[in-house]
Amino acid sequence: MIVAEALKKSFRVTTRRTGGFSAFRALLPGSTSQVEAVRSVSFSIAAGEMVAVLGPNGAGKSTTIKMLTGILVPDSGTATTLGLVPWQSRRSVAKRIGVVFGQRTQLWWDLPLSDSLDLVRHMYGVAPQRFAENLATCRELLDLDPFLDRPVRQLSLGQRMRGDLAAALIHDPEILFLDEPTIGLDLVAKARIRDALTHLNQSRGVTVLLTTHDLADVARLCQRVLLIDHGRVVHDGGLEALRTQFGSGCTLVVDLAEPSASDKAHRHDAHETSERGVSPLVVPGATETRSEGNRRWLAFDRREVSASDLIASVASRYPLSDLTLEEPDIETVIAGLYASRTE
Amino acid sequence: MSKPDVFLPSLYIRLAIARVRGRMRYRVGFLLMILGVFVANTFEFVALLVLFGQVRELGGWSAGEVALLWGMSQMSFAIAEAFGHGFEGLAPQVRSGEFDQVLVRPLPVFFQVFASDFQAQRIGRFLQGAMAVWYSRSSPAPIPWHASDWTILTFAVITGSVIFFATFVLGGAWALRVVDGQEFMNTFTYGGTTLASYPLDLFSDPIRRAATWILPLAFVNYFPALALLGRVAPDGILPFGLTPITLALSAPIVALVYLGIAVVVWDRSVMRYQGTGT
Amino acid sequence: MRVYAELARRAWQRQRAYGNANLAGLFTNSFFGYIRVVPLIAAFASRPDISGYDRDAAITWNWLVQSLITIVALWGWWEVALTIRSGEVAIDLARPIHYLGYWLARDVGRAAYSTVYRFIPILIVGQLVSGLRWPEAPWLTWPAFLCSLVLAVLTSFAWRFLLNLGAFWLTDYRAIASLGLVATTFLSGFLVPLAFFPPVIRSILEALPFAAIIQTPATVFLERAEGMDLTLLLAQQLGWAIVMLGVAHWGAQFAMRRVTVQGG
Numbered sequence A: 001m002i003v004a005e006a007l008k009k010s011f012r013v014t015t016r017r018t019g020g021f022s023a024f025r026a027l028l029p030g031s032t033s034q035v036e037a038v039r040s041v042s043f044s045i046a047a048g049e050m051v052a053v054l055g056p057n058g059a060g061k062s063t064t065i066k067m068l069t070g071i072l073v074p075d076s077g078t079a080t081t082l083g084l085v086p087w088q089s090r091r092s093v094a095k096r097i098g099v100v101f102g103q104r105t106q107l108w109w110d111l112p113l114s115d116s117l118d119l120v121r122h123m124y125g126v127a128p129q130r131f132a133e134n135l136a137t138c139r140e141l142l143d144l145d146p147f148l149d150r151p152v153r154q155l156s157l158g159q160r161m162r163g164d165l166a167a168a169l170i171h172d173p174e175i176l177f178l179d180e181p182t183i184g185l186d187l188v189a190k191a192r193i194r195d196a197l198t199h200l201n202q203s204r205g206v207t208v209l210l211t212t213h214d215l216a217d218v219a220r221l222c223q224r225v226l227l228i229d230h231g232r233v234v235h236d237g238g239l240e241a242l243r244t245q246f247g248s249g250c251t252l253v254v255d256l257a258e259p260s261a262s263d264k265a266h267r268h269d270a271h272e273t274s275e276r277g278v279s280p281l282v283v284p285g286a287t288e289t290r291s292e293g294n295r296r297w298l299a300f301d302r303r304e305v306s307a308s309d310l311i312a313s314v315a316s317r318y319p320l321s322d323l324t325l326e327e328p329d330i331e332t333v334i335a336g337l338y339a340s341r342t343e
Numbered sequence B: 001m002s003k004p005d006v007f008l009p010s011l012y013i014r015l016a017i018a019r020v021r022g023r024m025r026y027r028v029g030f031l032l033m034i035l036g037v038f039v040a041n042t043f044e045f046v047a048l049l050v051l052f053g054q055v056r057e058l059g060g061w062s063a064g065e066v067a068l069l070w071g072m073s074q075m076s077f078a079i080a081e082a083f084g085h086g087f088e089g090l091a092p093q094v095r096s097g098e099f100d101q102v103l104v105r106p107l108p109v110f111f112q113v114f115a116s117d118f119q120a121q122r123i124g125r126f127l128q129g130a131m132a133v134w135y136s137r138s139s140p141a142p143i144p145w146h147a148s149d150w151t152i153l154t155f156a157v158i159t160g161s162v163i164f165f166a167t168f169v170l171g172g173a174w175a176l177r178v179v180d181g182q183e184f185m186n187t188f189t190y191g192g193t194t195l196a197s198y199p200l201d202l203f204s205d206p207i208r209r210a211a212t213w214i215l216p217l218a219f220v221n222y223f224p225a226l227a228l229l230g231r232v233a234p235d236g237i238l239p240f241g242l243t244p245i246t247l248a249l250s251a252p253i254v255a256l257v258y259l260g261i262a263v264v265v266w267d268r269s270v271m272r273y274q275g276t277g278t
Numbered sequence C: 001m002r003v004y005a006e007l008a009r010r011a012w013q014r015q016r017a018y019g020n021a022n023l024a025g026l027f028t029n030s031f032f033g034y035i036r037v038v039p040l041i042a043a044f045a046s047r048p049d050i051s052g053y054d055r056d057a058a059i060t061w062n063w064l065v066q067s068l069i070t071i072v073a074l075w076g077w078w079e080v081a082l083t084i085r086s087g088e089v090a091i092d093l094a095r096p097i098h099y100l101g102y103w104l105a106r107d108v109g110r111a112a113y114s115t116v117y118r119f120i121p122i123l124i125v126g127q128l129v130s131g132l133r134w135p136e137a138p139w140l141t142w143p144a145f146l147c148s149l150v151l152a153v154l155t156s157f158a159w160r161f162l163l164n165l166g167a168f169w170l171t172d173y174r175a176i177a178s179l180g181l182v183a184t185t186f187l188s189g190f191l192v193p194l195a196f197f198p199p200v201i202r203s204i205l206e207a208l209p210f211a212a213i214i215q216t217p218a219t220v221f222l223e224r225a226e227g228m229d230l231t232l233l234l235a236q237q238l239g240w241a242i243v244m245l246g247v248a249h250w251g252a253q254f255a256m257r258r259v260t261v262q263g264g
């Protein structure tokens, strides 16, 4: 369905100068620089898949989608959408895909939504019969009826997004490319869009590639996640696998049986004491990050020491009354990933 | 090629009607807009007449003769603006990224931009231009219209609108390349009509040459007007020493060549846009 | 007072950010200046004097009005109307400063920028292209011209502000307001010097506030009014500036009441 191989795209940006006659100076050479938006992106998506592209702002998600839909030509690398090179067969590809950019609208601003959809029908050359069927499906699926006759300019963001999605569905696309389709929507509107996408994917087999910053979208919709960072795919797999790959930092929370057990056991090397005057637990492969009364938090990396080994070695050194293992949630994993990126 | 299930001319009409209907939602505003365009041009024309109230002629051209040039230029420009405004208003769309939408539709990019903004309100300018032409034939003494006059006039107005339209296309191509370049283009579009509103032989040689060979404004109204008025042009202004009639009749060829160049430049700019994203 | 100075300074800086557009505008103005000066010169081929303007005076008038037009922003200035349309006006009204003063300060900053980056460059272009007539009594004329310029900005600001207020009442204010500005270019002596009009029309136009926007500064620069006439001319311009600002102030109050009563 969609294949990308070593896609690369950089933009030349003019470093903006201000000042009265900046334009004169902008004409001089040397005022441009390269932004590497997409460095090397490869993946392949089979028919009927629903894939989410995640990544921090500026990672290159939108640029990738623009190359796959034929809006932009890559500097190097290849891609095929429906077996065609999108930037070479732009119109043939456009006929068979639907694209929604959540930040913009393709609808006619001052016309009622129904008129906009009708114009889209003519632009795609959809037969009246098929149009009627598809419109009926969209009306039901996206609940368009309450605002079908209102000018697009008067629609709320959520209504407009549903309208845009309908406009992208009028010609029975085989693939849907959605760039942030849930941006700025409330919970109900998000749920409606997600339900519609699930329905399209399951009952019609539409392949969906979407970008989002909302992990709930991913959890509900996609079996597969492409994580893009710095213009490269850094993860390709399930959301859970993302946690195992990047969420290896876990915490073991232990409750000591005696308050100052650590002091008794290791009085001689207690060179550092915490604010309460208790020295931290010393266990190979883990570091204490917090202590509160008898409770201690030990951070460790699963790739270095397994949880069972760690528990065994803690138990062998200190008398324990209780323990729990805390794994990071997916939000934290991704937030950590994004943060580590901004060095 | 994909099957021709979209018939572009009828799609154009559909989109144009949609455009006008959208505007007509504020009927009063729409009519005022037509009136506004009309009055704005009338003021400029009256200013010209005020000047002629003081002098009998400009470089050997009488008020009526200048009015003919003026009216032809306005009529052509009005048609070009009505059909070419999609290209003229492209810069903000490129800036906001709206232009990307055009590239995900299965239609030629040129067609989509062409069909995106039909402006019926430009009829105000057209009517004003027509009135100036009418004035040129009735003042100071009425001059009868011959069939040949009508032919030359109709030819010239259509040809002129193609030339101005092509200039808008070039402006759109420019906007695809240079993000804040629209303002420069105004010089050639609006500046072009203003230049064409006065006898070309008043201007200096480099401007005359540029208006003949680069942006062929001379073919919009100057050569046809010479033919209509039976005027003799100053030395060296007529290319290859051709007669004004010949030049007026060859104007459509010039216009088509110019349009062809504009379309090629446009296509290259679209391709370049796809390479740079700006 | 400091806040207004600061607002003006900001407006100046904002103009700097549009450096390219300004450069393009300079180019456009110069081109139009050239296109307009050529027929004007041709008009003087057959007679040396039109209503007291000789060839040099007319050429200077031409370049002068081309450069004045940006200072007084007659090609359009819809910032106030845009804030009204978008509802931002509520924020502006909530500020603890004078509403009209707020916009005036910004407009003064903009006009000052245009004076340096448009007015002066275009006069230089004019000098290079066709030669200008510079004041013969610089010590009197330049200060008088500067006064006149300031008053022209004030008058034009008040007029534009009033046109912008139309957005409170009309959905399609732009069509009407644009018409207002186009009329202003004609009535103010931008398209043709007011002196060229037939005597009766001329005296009416010279009495209207629009003359204070373009024609008066041009008349002062060309030294076509001297001594008592100059004083009277500037006094009349001052009068119009005060009256127009007063009307604008009243209009703002009126519009504000509407916002506070009807909730915009």
Ligand SMILES: Nc1ncnc2c1ncn2[C@@H]1O[C@H](COP(=O)(O)OP(=O)(O)OP(=O)(O)O)[C@@H](O)[C@H]1O
Residues within 6 Å of the ligand: A011, A012, A013, A035, A036, A037, A038, A055, A056, A057, A058, A059, A060, A061, A062, A063, A064, B276, B277, B278
């Ligand atoms: N037309 C362009 N010209 C110059 N630079 C661009 C252009 N488009 C994108 N970029 C740059 O390329 C990089 C990737 O942009 P892109 O829009 O693909 O990011 P993204 O992953 O979609 O981010 P976001 O989550 O914010 O939407 C950014 O640094 C951006 O500034």
Ligand SMILES: [Mg+2]
Residues within 6 Å of the ligand: A061, A062, A063, A179
């Ligand atoms: Mg993006």
